[in-house]
Amino acid sequence: MLAPQDWQAIGVTLRLCLWTTVILLLLGTPLAWWLAHTRSRFRAAVEALVALPLVLPPTVLGFYLLVALGPRGPVGGLLETLGGTHLAFSFSGILIGSVLYSLPFAVQPLQDGFRAIGRQPLEVAATLGAGPLDRFFTVALPLARGSVLTAATLAFAHTMGEFGVVLMIGGSIPGETQVLSIAIYDAAEALDYRRAHILSALLLALSFVILWLVFARRRRVATVGA
Amino acid sequence: MLAPQDWQAIGVTLRLCLWTTVILLLLGTPLAWWLAHTRSRFRAAVEALVALPLVLPPTVLGFYLLVALGPRGPVGGLLETLGGTHLAFSFSGILIGSVLYSLPFAVQPLQDGFRAIGRQPLEVAATLGAGPLDRFFTVALPLARGSVLTAATLAFAHTMGEFGVVLMIGGSIPGETQVLSIAIYDAAEALDYRRAHILSALLLALSFVILWLVFARRRRVATVGA
Amino acid sequence: MSLSARIGHRVGAFTLAVDFDLPGSGVTALFGPSGCGKTLTLRCLAGLERPRRARIEWNGELWQDDAFHLPPHRRRVGLVPQEPTLFAHLDVRGNLAYALSRCASPALGLDEAARLVGIADLLDRRTDALSGGQRQRVAIARALLSHPRLLLLDEPLSALDDPARRGIALDLRRLARDLGLPMILVSHSATEVERLADRVVLMRDGRNDAPRSLAEAVADPDSPLHAGAGPASVLDGVPAGIEDGLLAVALGADRLWLPWHGAAPPASLRLRIMARDVALGLAPARDLSVLNILPVTIESMHDGADATVLVACRSGSGARLFASITRRAATMLGLAPGMRVHAHLKAVALLD
Amino acid sequence: MSLSARIGHRVGAFTLAVDFDLPGSGVTALFGPSGCGKTLTLRCLAGLERPRRARIEWNGELWQDDAFHLPPHRRRVGLVPQEPTLFAHLDVRGNLAYALSRCASPALGLDEAARLVGIADLLDRRTDALSGGQRQRVAIARALLSHPRLLLLDEPLSALDDPARRGIALDLRRLARDLGLPMILVSHSATEVERLADRVVLMRDGRNDAPRSLAEAVADPDSPLHAGAGPASVLDGVPAGIEDGLLAVALGADRLWLPWHGAAPPASLRLRIMARDVALGLAPARDLSVLNILPVTIESMHDGADATVLVACRSGSGARLFASITRRAATMLGLAPGMRVHAHLKAVALLD
Amino acid sequence: QTRPLTVAAASDLRHAMQALQVEYAQRHPDERVRVVYGSSGKFSAQIEHGAPFDLFFSADEAYPQRLHARGHAAGAPRRYALGRLVVWVSGDDAPPALADLAAPRYARIAIANPLHAPYGQRAEEALHRAGLATLRPRLVFGENVSQAAQMVQSGAADAGIVALALMFGDELRGRGGYTLVEESLHAPLWQAFIVTRRAAGDARAARFADFVLSDAGRAVLAAHGFVLPDRED
Numbered sequence A, B: 001m002l003a004p005q006d007w008q009a010i011g012v013t014l015r016l017c018l019w020t021t022v023i024l025l026l027l028g029t030p031l032a033w034w035l036a037h038t039r040s041r042f043r044a045a046v047e048a049l050v051a052l053p054l055v056l057p058p059t060v061l062g063f064y065l066l067v068a069l070g071p072r073g074p075v076g077g078l079l080e081t082l083g084g085t086h087l088a089f090s091f092s093g094i095l096i097g098s099v100l101y102s103l104p105f106a107v108q109p110l111q112d113g114f115r116a117i118g119r120q121p122l123e124v125a126a127t128l129g130a131g132p133l134d135r136f137f138t139v140a141l142p143l144a145r146g147s148v149l150t151a152a153t154l155a156f157a158h159t160m161g162e163f164g165v166v167l168m169i170g171g172s173i174p175g176e177t178q179v180l181s182i183a184i185y186d187a188a189e190a191l192d193y194r195r196a197h198i199l200s201a202l203l204l205a206l207s208f209v210i211l212w213l214v215f216a217r218r219r220r221v222a223t224v225g226a
Numbered sequence C, D: 001m002s003l004s005a006r007i008g009h010r011v012g013a014f015t016l017a018v019d020f021d022l023p024g025s026g027v028t029a030l031f032g033p034s035g036c037g038k039t040l041t042l043r044c045l046a047g048l049e050r051p052r053r054a055r056i057e058w059n060g061e062l063w064q065d066d067a068f069h070l071p072p073h074r075r076r077v078g079l080v081p082q083e084p085t086l087f088a089h090l091d092v093r094g095n096l097a098y099a100l101s102r103c104a105s106p107a108l109g110l111d112e113a114a115r116l117v118g119i120a121d122l123l124d125r126r127t128d129a130l131s132g133g134q135r136q137r138v139a140i141a142r143a144l145l146s147h148p149r150l151l152l153l154d155e156p157l158s159a160l161d162d163p164a165r166r167g168i169a170l171d172l173r174r175l176a177r178d179l180g181l182p183m184i185l186v187s188h189s190a191t192e193v194e195r196l197a198d199r200v201v202l203m204r205d206g207r208n209d210a211p212r213s214l215a216e217a218v219a220d221p222d223s224p225l226h227a228g229a230g231p232a233s234v235l236d237g238v239p240a241g242i243e244d245g246l247l248a249v250a251l252g253a254d255r256l257w258l259p260w261h262g263a264a265p266p267a268s269l270r271l272r273i274m275a276r277d278v279a280l281g282l283a284p285a286r287d288l289s290v291l292n293i294l295p296v297t298i299e300s301m302h303d304g305a306d307a308t309v310l311v312a313c314r315s316g317s318g319a320r321l322f323a324s325i326t327r328r329a330a331t332m333l334g335l336a337p338g339m340r341v342h343a344h345l346k347a348v349a350l351l352d
Numbered sequence E: 001q002t003r004p005l006t007v008a009a010a011s012d013l014r015h016a017m018q019a020l021q022v023e024y025a026q027r028h029p030d031e032r033v034r035v036v037y038g039s040s041g042k043f044s045a046q047i048e049h050g051a052p053f054d055l056f057f058s059a060d061e062a063y064p065q066r067l068h069a070r071g072h073a074a075g076a077p078r079r080y081a082l083g084r085l086v087v088w089v090s091g092d093d094a095p096p097a098l099a100d101l102a103a104p105r106y107a108r109i110a111i112a113n114p115l116h117a118p119y120g121q122r123a124e125e126a127l128h129r130a131g132l133a134t135l136r137p138r139l140v141f142g143e144n145v146s147q148a149a150q151m152v153q154s155g156a157a158d159a160g161i162v163a164l165a166l167m168f169g170d171e172l173r174g175r176g177g178y179t180l181v182e183e184s185l186h187a188p189l190w191q192a193f194i195v196t197r198r199a200a201g202d203a204r205a206a207r208f209a210d211f212v213l214s215d216a217g218r219a220v221l222a223a224h225g226f227v228l229p230d231r232e233d
């Protein structure tokens, strides 16, 4: 039912989603923590900046990233002069694009989550001898785990469906940068609806199961009078 | 510098973003509230369903919506037999698409926000004679206002940049369904980079100012030892 | 008017099984050790828990049975929770106004309530800029402003200093009387219970004893109320004149003297006499600075803890007095039930 | 070893200006009305506030001055906050282990600490399944397990019943002694202060009095400590034999008898004698159930509140005793400084 | 293992290019060719920024010319086909001619976006020349010609002006009907390709290019709705 190319696309997609989610959590968590606690005048500006990639159409954002990461761009160019290769049309390139594009979906929920903890648990941890990093990992993160979950699922799902940025930076090269969403898009563009339906159904089912498993573990809040 | 068509696109974009945000808050808030409090077995499934539109490529989701909203689809068809008009290629159509596509960005932060309130304030309000609706509006919503903000900004920004769904359902009709992101996309595709840069810069600047204003009002959390 | 509650509830491994009927007025104290189910009981009464088996009726109105559960906002039951929860999005005034604006028949003004608990100068504060005791007082004022049919107080004064505690307790007692506002008070302080309560429900391990009047409760030498300072008698009397800065209090035909600050005394006075403050003598002691000496008859003698004897006496006018003395003294004096002796009351505390 | 703190801090309209030096051992009570700045002071000591002007030194080590601020996790100062904050993502055992695993030199085992505060059977509970008093006890055990250099206790026992309070207070005092763990205790309960503290710092409106020893503090008839039950004397003595179930306590040459439960008495005993429990007589009363009668000399007489007189006496062995008697009795007996009288001690409370 | 030859092809070439691949594979069984489909504008931008494409088959001449002018091509663009437009409806109705679109039942007419899609430009031009400029308010625009077809197929648009080549895929063959738009109504839609600079000197690229222009290649293109240019050689 599925072509080998589709299987490749599924593989690339899963790799991209997982890496994006992991990197977003690694990157977004300290950023969100800083944003939740800083007194800096630039806080609001940084928050706005984080959300900014969202407002550009994905392919246009993709285009600018292409320029930046390509051989003549600042990033890609630098890499080339350092003896490496530029990042356009590579897995690393689409990963950077996905991370940037989903950043606000990770940062904002995390920031809210950290804010909701309040200062008391962190203060208590400090008086028990826990330093800043210790407090962060043993108190803040576990207490904000609901928000970590939200950040992860939003980032994961958004990366799953996104194709504009990925298409532009990645060039849809099978086995390397062609993700499932591009394959579905292609099928639809080719008016090959049967294939589009099958792939969509597959993607939806897969995502539903993943999301359902994740959400089923979430706790609810007690209701008044219950 | 800007063509009249661009001004129209800006107008449509702002209308679309505002309406989408408003509708998402109106729709997402009770849904998030229910999800945060229900004991229903279907909770996790509903949560997964809400996030599902995200995982489809926007144009593909757009295509399915076009089928549903068009004259031969279940929704559009019903409207036509009721003497109305179908929703494809109309502002209502792209609004529906945007709402559906940004739903998880509104629902999930709100749900986290409601969860973070805990039960005590609601219980106290109940003993002071506040009924469920009263509690919801006078206690839950104000206490979760940070999350309402997050939901609103994510929904707003995501709608601002999205064009796949909107393009497919809306058909890019100037003054009606052509939004700024489509205009930028078109300029970039036509390799008319000057126009693409100008429009992008405009969109970024506009969004930055809006987001900055919104975020500047947000409070931070006290840090240990400060 | 009355409250009748039969509650069977399980949370985790803990089983709550309480069963009591209370008159619909006055102050009832719920007293018992930490973890015995006091808070849980109040939550059931307020409608915040849904016990599996329960029948709660207020004055003939069904609040809860196995099938029905009147939601908390329809019960008009006020609750001051053990850890005061203020609305963080409102300032102090906003918190008070929240209650007032939902009250159909306000009995107090906002400023009046604030003054009562001593937070009049904090009305414009954010709630996170309050001290622990200040938070607690805001919670009390807020509950009062909702003018509930029944007020549940879960250790409402635990974070307050003695003078504030005393003042607010007296105001609460006055409000209970003036507004006909029945209260259920959870407190770990025997003094607070003695100061405020008309009756006491003792709890232990999720079960309760039958409600008893305060006098009965304190008269029980083994009562957990005495764990702090030992048994006591609580007597209600009326003022009978002031002399030399001393107030005479009439308990039937008996008369006790206590130091008085001079203002007009209230119509009724509640006195507490700790058993350990009562000495028994065969004759009134002379040349001793003890003013209050009552002739009493020994009714019974109980071996108390630690080589002491608790002697229950009755005065001529029928007032019941406890004296806690050492066994050595009892032997020395040859005390026995039926004997007429003189009770020397070294200290008489005014609870009002 | 010592703590020296000079703190100038403003939050909102409130100004904290405290200044005290404390020895690095024993228990110091911070006592003052609600809202006077006790919690704020503890927070400054713990490093949780950054006062604008301050100099805090611990045993020569700088914790804070205007330029420097040692972060809280480096101070090794334990804090039991006024509203106990438990880690909601950990169970009770997890909360305790959190402290223990960060402690370089554990002085207590987890189970031992749990037993001490009576939560040994709650170790596997989620923190939201605890009662108010149980939460408070977990917070105490957790702070103890971190074996801090200084333990700050902000009304740590406010949600506990009397027996539990008494038990934990005694254990805390023992730990303070055995581990050489200095503590600063905020409490609204004079009994708790008398039971636990070695010295007292009174606070009012953000300022403090100089630290005084407990004996001095309670000897002040106007001390706010007495707002509850009036002045008292606190005396430290040693056991001197048991007879008839009564324990003899030697205070120098004086000897007092108190009911004793029979176990071996500790090496030293702290007694509290309320002034209102002391009657003065020209001669020892006969045929009266008062066992403890000490010959004393009147040192001074102060007009107290409400037509009472506070009489300061000294026993032959130098112990200082207060007697609160009515002015009428003082006049009747013709009491005057220098007179030799007999103090009748109706009740002697053992604070240990 | 060597990198496969990578061909970027405009989306109207989907069916033709697949057939070309099959034919080519029979002749050169050892050579792997992979094709990526997309819009010509996007490919142009990507090639300018280092995309690993060896050949680029555009839907027009302008994009290859631009790339050539900027030095991204190994040689001058070569025409491989002439695109034709059709009016297409997806129902069972008789297909309308271009002029019939004025009828009110064609309330929504889908075309590719004339700003960047060559088929869209020609469609707009044809409408103008046919005196149907007044139909402009009825137009809806797809991102490209495929999307225009999707709009028709969904039933949301009543007719579309799309590429003849789309009618030759399995998907649309026999579904609804189409009428050709007269060639005279728009400038000829010459489609050209280039070998990119990165493939300069790559024999495989040259081989594939020659194959497309060979008789066998032309036969495939002709069978998929393209008009062929005169032989270059």
Ligand SMILES: Nc1ncnc2c1ncn2[C@@H]1O[C@H](COP(=O)(O)OP(=O)(O)OP(=O)(O)O)[C@@H](O)[C@H]1O
Pocket (backbone or CB within 6 Å): C011, C012, C013, C014, C033, C034, C035, C036, C037, C038, C039, C040, C041, C082, D128, D129, D130, D131, D132, D133, D134, D159
């Ligand atoms: N969710 C729960 N799961 C398991 N046990 C619970 C839960 N909630 C309360 N308990 C237990 O129920 C008992 C009664 O709790 P409750 O809060 O009513 O005590 P309390 O009498 O108010 O005590 P305190 O004076 O310490 O506040 C306690 O032993 C507590 O540990």
Ligand SMILES: Nc1ncnc2c1ncn2[C@@H]1O[C@H](COP(=O)(O)OP(=O)(O)OP(=O)(O)O)[C@@H](O)[C@H]1O
Pocket (backbone or CB within 6 Å): C128, C129, C130, C131, C132, C133, C134, C159, D011, D012, D013, D014, D033, D034, D035, D036, D037, D038, D039, D040, D041, D082
């Ligand atoms: N953030 C703040 N802004 C303004 N005032 C504050 C703030 N925090 C505390 N205060 C005020 O500072 C004073 C001291 O507070 P603190 O919490 O130290 O009191 P406390 O002595 O612990 O009282 P309690 O016994 O009631 O707990 C209080 O009057 C309080 O209202």
Ligand code: MOO
Pocket (backbone or CB within 6 Å): E010, E011, E012, E039, E040, E041, E059, E112, E116, E117, E118, E119, E120, E143, E144, E145, E146
């Ligand atoms: O295939 Mo195109 O580039 O939409 O005319």
Ligand SMILES: [Mg+2]
Pocket (backbone or CB within 6 Å): C038, C039, C040, C082, C154, D131, D132, D133
């Ligand atoms: Mg409780």
Ligand SMILES: [Mg+2]
Pocket (backbone or CB within 6 Å): C131, C132, C133, D038, D039, D040, D082, D154
């Ligand atoms: Mg405090």
